[in-house]
Structures are given as C-alpha cells and as structure tokens.
Amino acid sequence: MKIFKNFTSNDYIQNDVSTTCIGGFDGVHQGHQQLMKSANKFAKDYQVVTFDTLPKLYFNSKHKLLTTNEDKTKLIQNFNPVNLVFINFDHVVKYSPKEFCNMLEINLKTKNIFVGSDFKFGLNREGDVDYLIKHFGNDSIHIIDDYQYKDNKVSSTLIKSYLSEGKVELANESLGYKYSFTGNVIKGEQKGTLIGFPTANLEVNNNIQIPKIGVYEVDVNINNLNYAGIMNIGYKPTLSEDKKLSLEVHIFNFNNDIYNTGLTVNFKSFIRDEKKFNNVDELIQQINKDIDKINKN
Known part of the structure; x- marks a missing residue:
C-alpha cells in the first residue's frame, strides 16, 4: 500500500x-x-x-x-x-x-x-x-x-456515544475490533504503587474519544507484547484532590520501568463506576475484587 x-x-x-x-x-x-x-x-x-x-x-x-x-x-x-x-x-x-x-x-x-x-x-x-x-x-x-x-x-457518532456510556462491548462489536488508544507513559503521583497496584499514567492525543469515567478490563500492548490489565479513567477521589482527569492502567504481572514509552490500551469491558471510598483499605479490597472478576472472565 x-x-x-x-x-x-x-x-x-x-x-x-x-x-x-x-x-x-x-x-x-x-x-x-x-x-x-x-x-x-x-x-x-x-x-x-x-x-x-x-x-x-x-x-x-x-x-x-x-x-x-x-x-x-x-x-x-x-x-x-x-x-x-x-x-x-x-x-x-x-x-x-x-x-x-x-x-x-x-x-x-x-x-x-x-x-x-x-x-x-x-x-x-x-x-x-x-x-x-x-x-x-x-x-x-x-x-x-x-x-x-x-x-x-453503525456510525462513528454512534460508537462514540456507546463509549461515553461505558458500553464497550457494543462499541467493539460495531467497530469489528477492540476500541483502543495509544498514549505515552508519564510520571504520576505514584499513589498506586503505595497501595500495591503500580499504574502507568497515560498522556493521549487531546482529540481522541475517552470512554466513560470508570474502571475497565483491558489488554495492554507494550513493544508488541500483550498483557492483561485493569484501567481507571477518572479523578481518583479516594487518593487525590486533583481535578485533572487521569488515565491509569495497572498491568498484571509486570514491573518494568516504562516511563516515556508508548503503549496501547485495548478496551474489553466496563467493570464499574469510579467512586470515593471511606478509606484506602476499602479501595484496596474493591480493586482486588475487580481483578478477581477479570481473572474469572
């Protein structure tokens, strides 16, 4: 071509x-x-x-x-x-x-x-x-x-509406492949690491459609290698007062330094809405439940 x-x-x-x-x-x-x-x-x-x-x-x-x-x-x-x-x-x-x-x-x-x-x-x-x-x-x-x-x-407008509602499966079926975006890994607050779930913080093209705020089951591609993971799109209300939208992905069985590396996130399913927990321990319990749910799929 x-x-x-x-x-x-x-x-x-x-x-x-x-x-x-x-x-x-x-x-x-x-x-x-x-x-x-x-x-x-x-x-x-x-x-x-x-x-x-x-x-x-x-x-x-x-x-x-x-x-x-x-x-x-x-x-x-x-x-x-x-x-x-x-x-x-x-x-x-x-x-x-x-x-x-x-x-x-x-x-x-x-x-x-x-x-x-x-x-x-x-x-x-x-x-x-x-x-x-x-x-x-x-x-x-x-x-x-x-x-x-x-x-x-099927239209681009309809697919974007599906994504904005967290209907990832419908978006994927309309696309014929898993919706994805590629971002550069940037330095974050590293609060995920402190609670045992290190995350890659992504910076993506401003014009790209971001799915609904919430937690997602994803696949992650780094240097042509695929990994399972869990992604949070939102404001981390339990851990942070920051009002800037963050895109963070925890990659399973992975602990390499990937700052300034490009990675692609492929969305598989919407797990739950983002919420503010009463304390960090409740957040950790919920993340473990989310990961268990993904591993059972």
Whole structure:
C-alpha cells in the first residue's frame, strides 16, 4: 500500500487504479470495512481516499475522534488498497463540488467510486451522491447500504456515544475490533504503587474519544507484547484532590520501568463506576475484587 500525505491538486498518483473508495473513515468501523470489501471485490486495484483532517474536526477543534491518522492507516492496510490518499483538507475546503470531482478524476485517476449514501463534499457540503452520479455517470457510482447492527446504523457518532456510556462491548462489536488508544507513559503521583497496584499514567492525543469515567478490563500492548490489565479513567477521589482527569492502567504481572514509552490500551469491558471510598483499605479490597472478576472472565 502506497501512502500519500497532504495530497493537493498539485499532486498526481502514478500507479494505475480503476476504483476509489472515499469517506472520512473515522474508526474504520464495520460500515467502512464493508465499503472497502465491496470495492476490493469489484476491483483489486482500488484505492482509499480520505482527508488529513476530518472535516468535523477542521470546523470544530473540540470534536472527538476514534482514531488518529496513524491508527487509521494501520486499520485500512488490512483491506489491501493499492493507495491510501490523505487529501489536504485545508487545500480543498473551498472547492466547489465540480472542482472536487475534477480532482478525483484527474489527480486521482478515479473512474469508479464506492461511497456511503450520506457522503457530502464541496463548499457548504453542496456535493452528494447525486452530484457524483451526474459527474461520473450512474454506472460508475456504487452506493453501499448502511451497515446495521442490532437495528442501529453503525456510525462513528454512534460508537462514540456507546463509549461515553461505558458500553464497550457494543462499541467493539460495531467497530469489528477492540476500541483502543495509544498514549505515552508519564510520571504520576505514584499513589498506586503505595497501595500495591503500580499504574502507568497515560498522556493521549487531546482529540481522541475517552470512554466513560470508570474502571475497565483491558489488554495492554507494550513493544508488541500483550498483557492483561485493569484501567481507571477518572479523578481518583479516594487518593487525590486533583481535578485533572487521569488515565491509569495497572498491568498484571509486570514491573518494568516504562516511563516515556508508548503503549496501547485495548478496551474489553466496563467493570464499574469510579467512586470515593471511606478509606484506602476499602479501595484496596474493591480493586482486588475487580481483578478477581477479570481473572474469572
């Protein structure tokens, strides 16, 4: 897979492709996967076209994402497109639908397009699938039906709502894989170590969707090695007066120094809400119960 970053109208792909799969691809969820599978079945020489900055994030800096571009690249690579093109959104933000279609046709050699029914493009989102049909012809536009799971249309927005409610299993089933984020291990207050449960404190991309405050069963990947663990997202009310949200993971059977190391947390299930205990001993008892519950799964 060849990767094009910051693609503009001054750039041209060199290899031959017949088919373009286009969308935002935030989360690369089951709906996106169905889109790519359909394109791949139609033509092995298909490419994926998306944007370096998701339009919703471009217009709203507080918009949350399911995946970084690095995560997105790794996930899309599993579906074997010949190209992955990140269009520089700032470059095309004022393009008319016609200008955008010309870029698809000339710079990206697009002949056939696979797209979701709700795809919008061009200045003020004036372009839609009907415009694509008008420009490229009816036989060239392949509109993929919405992917349904438990009577709901799978979308990035729905998955983020699941995560914000702690419904990790529903989010994972809609994604087709375990929701995860990657962070850098930073120095914390080390209060976990004092009570017998050392934790890795994570610093993550500010735009990434953080699940609901609470305690989670997780898998942790460090240097391509996997470990079981338990994660707390919250404010540690029993141990701290700090009002800053913390992301802490206790990794089972692990005691290496991993400060300034990147690690990935894969969410498996929501265990319980965070709560303030009467004392540290009650907190320790509850953590042991949480770990026992995970070990029985």
